[in-house]
Amino acid sequence: MKSNELKQLRNQKLVSMGTLIDTKNAEARDFNETEKVSFDALDTEIRNLDLQIENAEKEENYKLRMANNAPAVHSTVKEKYSLLGHIEAVRKGKVEGVFAEAQAQGEKELRDAGVAINSNAAYIPSDYARAFSVTGDSGAKGGNTVATETTGIIESLFEGSLLDKLGATKMLGLVGNVNMPKGGKVVSTWESENGAVSASDHNIGVIALSPNRLATRMVVSNQLLRQTSGSVESYLRKEIEKSIQKALDEKYIENLLASADTQGVVMGTDGAALTVAKVQEFVELAGKAEADLAAAKYLINYDIWSALKALPKASGSDKFMLENGLIDGIEYVVSNRVPANLTKGSGTGLSAMAFGDFSSAIVCGWGAVEILVDPYTASATGQTVLNLGSYFDLKDTHFEGKSVAKDIVA
Numbered sequence: 001m002k003s004n005e006l007k008q009l010r011n012q013k014l015v016s017m018g019t020l021i022d023t024k025n026a027e028a029r030d031f032n033e034t035e036k037v038s039f040d041a042l043d044t045e046i047r048n049l050d051l052q053i054e055n056a057e058k059e060e061n062y063k064l065r066m067a068n069n070a071p072a073v074h075s076t077v078k079e080k081y082s083l084l085g086h087i088e089a090v091r092k093g094k095v096e097g098v099f100a101e102a103q104a105q106g107e108k109e110l111r112d113a114g115v116a117i118n119s120n121a122a123y124i125p126s127d128y129a130r131a132f133s134v135t136g137d138s139g140a141k142g143g144n145t146v147a148t149e150t151t152g153i154i155e156s157l158f159e160g161s162l163l164d165k166l167g168a169t170k171m172l173g174l175v176g177n178v179n180m181p182k183g184g185k186v187v188s189t190w191e192s193e194n195g196a197v198s199a200s201d202h203n204i205g206v207i208a209l210s211p212n213r214l215a216t217r218m219v220v221s222n223q224l225l226r227q228t229s230g231s232v233e234s235y236l237r238k239e240i241e242k243s244i245q246k247a248l249d250e251k252y253i254e255n256l257l258a259s260a261d262t263q264g265v266v267m268g269t270d271g272a273a274l275t276v277a278k279v280q281e282f283v284e285l286a287g288k289a290e291a292d293l294a295a296a297k298y299l300i301n302y303d304i305w306s307a308l309k310a311l312p313k314a315s316g317s318d319k320f321m322l323e324n325g326l327i328d329g330i331e332y333v334v335s336n337r338v339p340a341n342l343t344k345g346s347g348t349g350l351s352a353m354a355f356g357d358f359s360s361a362i363v364c365g366w367g368a369v370e371i372l373v374d375p376y377t378a379s380a381t382g383q384t385v386l387n388l389g390s391y392f393d394l395k396d397t398h399f400e401g402k403s404v405a406k407d408i409v410a
Helices: 003-026 033-069 083-092 097-112 162-166 230-258 276-288 302-309
Strands: 121-124 169-171 178-183 204-209 212-221 297-300 332-334 342-344 347-356 361-365 369-374 383-396 403-408
Touching: 003 033, 083 097, 083 121, 083 230, 083 369, 083 383, 097 121, 097 369, 162 230, 162 332, 162 361, 204 361, 204 383, 212 230, 230 347, 230 361, 230 383, 230 403, 276 347, 276 403, 297 302, 302 332, 302 347, 342 403
Parallel strands: 169 361, 297 332
Antiparallel strands: 121 369, 178 204, 212 383, 297 347, 342 347, 347 403, 361 383, 369 383
16 A cells, blocks of 8 residues: 555544544543453554555655656656645545655655644645656656746745735745844944953844744535646635735734834824824834835825825925825835724724835745645535645844834824
C-alpha cells in the first residue's frame, strides 16, 4: 500500500480509538473489559501502521530520488497539476502522480513550520501554480511547465490587497517561530579627542512571529470538483484568495487601531469633522515621532474620501484637500476595510484614518495551505465541505511612527 493509503487507514483507527476514549470520559469511568481489549488492539494496529508508513515513505522517497536522477522521460502526455484535481484525489482517497508530489511537498512545508499533518487533508504547496510536468520530470528541470505566468497561491493572494497597496513587507515560506530584533535609539555625542564617551544603553527588543491558523470554510458541489475547466479552477482559487486576503487586511487594521503606540489625532468629545489643520496634524505627529515619511501614505475609507474632496484648502478657495489623486500633495490608499462604524461619547458612525510609512507592516506566512476534505457532512446534498487552514502572523515594527484618528465625522 502507498503511504497515503496507510495514513488514511491509521486515521480511521485513531478515530475509533478517540470514540472509545470520549465514551469513557463522558460517563466518568474506566474502560470495561471489552473496551480495554479493543483499545489495546487499536493501539497495536496503529503502532504497526506507523512502521508501515515509515517504510512506505522511505521506499517512495527512494523511487522519487531515482526518478529525479534518471534521464528525462519524453512523453506527449502532460501531467498537469490542478487544485480541483488535488482536492478530488484526496476526497476519493487516491492521491497519486503529480498530486502525490504536491501533497508531499505541502506536508513537508507545514512540518517544517511545526504544524501537525492530517491524513484527510490536501496540502497545497505555497508555490503550487508552478507546473508539475511530463512524467519522469517532476519540474525540477523546469521542462514542459504549465501556467508559469501564475504565481503561487500564498504569493498571489497579496496582489491587489490593501496590505499590498500600503507597501507592507512580506516574509513568506518561514520555518518555525521567528524573533525579529527591534532596536532602541542609538545616541551619538561630540567629544574632545581624549574626552570620555557618555554611556548610552541600546536596548534590543524582540518582535515574536509565530504561525497562527487562519480558518476558512467552503461548501463545494461534487460536480464542481469533477470539472477540469481552467475557468472553474481559477474561480475556486480566487474565492480562496479573496477570503484569506480580506481576513489579513481586516486583522492588520484591527491591530493598528488597537495599538497603544500610535500617535493619536483626537477630533473631539463626540467626534468631529476634519479640518485642514487636523489633516496636517497627522503628518506633524508622525514626523515628530521621527518616522521616515518619504514613503508615507494616508489610509482612509470612502466616507472620508468624499469629505476631503469637498474640504477646501482655505475659505472660499477652489482648491480642495483631495485632488489630483493626492491628499494635500501626499499619496493615499482608500479601502472599505477602514471602519466607518466607530463610536465615541454620543457620536456614532465615526470613521478611522491613519498616516505613516506602512512598509513597517510585516505579513508572515508559513508553508502550504491545508484543505481538510470532508465528503460526509454535506453528502446528502451532493456537496463536499472544504475546511482550509493557512498560517500567518501580522506585526508592525514601528506603530509609533503612525498617526491614527478613530472619531471622524464624515
